[in-house]
Amino acid sequence: MKIERTFPETRMRRIRKNSGLREMLAETNLSRTDLIQPIFIKEDLSGTEEIKTMPGINRLGLDILNDEVGKIVDLGIKSIAVFPVINEEKKDETGSQATLEDNFICHAISSIKKSYPDLIIIADVALDPYTDHGHDGLLDKTGDVDNDLTLPVLREQAVVLAKAGTDIIAPSDMMDGRIKIIRDALEQNDFIDTLILAYSAKFSSKFYGPFKDAVESAKFFGDKTKDTYQMPVANINEALHEVALDIREGADIVMVKPGMPYLDVIKAIKDEFKVPTFAYQVSGEYSMLKNAVDSGLLSNDVIKESLLSFKRAGADCVLTYFASEIARELS
Ligand code: PBG
Numbered sequence: 001m002k003i004e005r006t007f008p009e010t011r012m013r014r015i016r017k018n019s020g021l022r023e024m025l026a027e028t029n030l031s032r033t034d035l036i037q038p039i040f041i042k043e044d045l046s047g048t049e050e051i052k053t054m055p056g057i058n059r060l061g062l063d064i065l066n067d068e069v070g071k072i073v074d075l076g077i078k079s080i081a082v083f084p085v086i087n088e089e090k091k092d093e094t095g096s097q098a099t100l101e102d103n104f105i106c107h108a109i110s111s112i113k114k115s116y117p118d119l120i121i122i123a124d125v126a127l128d129p130y131t132d133h134g135h136d137g138l139l140d141k142t143g144d145v146d147n148d149l150t151l152p153v154l155r156e157q158a159v160v161l162a163k164a165g166t167d168i169i170a171p172s173d174m175m176d177g178r179i180k181i182i183r184d185a186l187e188q189n190d191f192i193d194t195l196i197l198a199y200s201a202k203f204s205s206k207f208y209g210p211f212k213d214a215v216e217s218a219k220f221f222g223d224k225t226k227d228t229y230q231m232p233v234a235n236i237n238e239a240l241h242e243v244a245l246d247i248r249e250g251a252d253i254v255m256v257k258p259g260m261p262y263l264d265v266i267k268a269i270k271d272e273f274k275v276p277t278f279a280y281q282v283s284g285e286y287s288m289l290k291n292a293v294d295s296g297l298l299s300n301d302v303i304k305e306s307l308l309s310f311k312r313a314g315a316d317c318v319l320t321y322f323a324s325e326i327a328r329e330l331s
Contacts, residue, residue, distance in 0.1 A: 028311040030304060032076040032330050036122065036278070037323035039072075040214050041065060042085035043104040053210035054283055055290050057321050059085055062108060066115045075327040079120035081170065081319055082109060084129050085215050094138055095130030099156040106164035113165035122197060122319075123166040125158050125182065126173035134212070134221030136173040136229065144228050147175050158182040162191040168253070172199040174229040176245075183250035197278060198251035201239035201265050204230035207258040207284030214283060239265045240272055247275060256315075258282040260306060263313040270314030279315040281306065286321040304329070 015025055042049065045061035048068075060068050072080060084105035090097050097103050109121055126136040127150070133139065137150030150173065158169045169186070171178050179198050186194050204227045212218040231238060243254050254273070256266045257280035270277050289306060292298040303322050310318045320326075
């Protein structure tokens with residue numbers, strides 16, 4: 001029987017007819033250069049150690065660090081973000097290890113840099129891995145983080161990280177004014193080409209739970225919150241305000257964190273400022289997806305789907321614990 005073809009005038013299905021067309025007309029793509037692998041490096045550890053709340057992710061000892069980083073480089077990943085897990089006994093109220101030039105993370109960074117000079121190393125500026133209370137800065141008498149007391153410490157921390165060979169300094173502490181103070185310090189110490197990736201819109205999120213386990217700060221931090229410095233999860237105008245300030249203070253790249261629940265924030269920032277914008281698919285997002293995939297609840301393809309959503313929202317790169325796994329699939 002002949003079908004009467006008067007409707008529809010526009011057939012959306014025409015452009016989806018085969019995989020060639022679908023690939024040609026893809027508006028966004030995921031590539032290995034979009035992916036940044038965060039790694040946890042543990043002081044005094046030899047070999048690797050599982051992180052219980054992040055299945056498939058290990059803490060790395062210094063002895064195997066360069067081999068493990070080599071695997072990431074071989075996958076075509078251009079950048080890693082390093083997080084220190086320091087010896088518990090060295091944690092103190094002021095996070096004094098953070099500003100030591102020969103602390104173990106500086107040591108790790110210079111060793112990676114020696115073996116892989118082209119790999120772009122991102123290092124966090126914040127005191128939480130170093131303090132015995134788990135906060136990102138120094139405390140005032142009431143137990144709140146004191147902004148202006150913390151700034152000079154962050155400044156020093158940024159400089160020792162730059163000296164060790166860090167390419168991108170990433171303040172994740174959310175103190176007011178830290179980008180300017182760090183930029184000035186980098187300039188004064190001749191690190192004019194060291195970038196600043198500002199965790200500008202960093203929300204006070206429960207999705208960071210597994211990370212606190214990963215850097216072994218969970219038991220020090222307990223059930224406190226970072227609500228007086230990280231952003232309220234309900235706010236987007238405030239995120240734009242934070243970004244505007246960080247750009248004015250000298251940030252080269254801004255970041256939104258967590259990722260998937262904040263795609264609207266990424267989009268708004270990119271539309272408004274058109275600056276390099278990263279997203280952080282954080283530990284809780286990783287563990288959630290990983291558990292769902294491992295238990296067979298969801299197909300493995302949800303990982304790529306989640307990463308593509310960042311690209312669609314406007315992110316240039318994504319920090320994700322899935323970086324190596326997905327780079328392997330893409331290669
Ligand atoms: C430290 C920091 C955190 C994360 C990155 N840097 C934890 C926090 O702010 O509590 C979280 C990353 C993740 O959950 O994967 N300031």
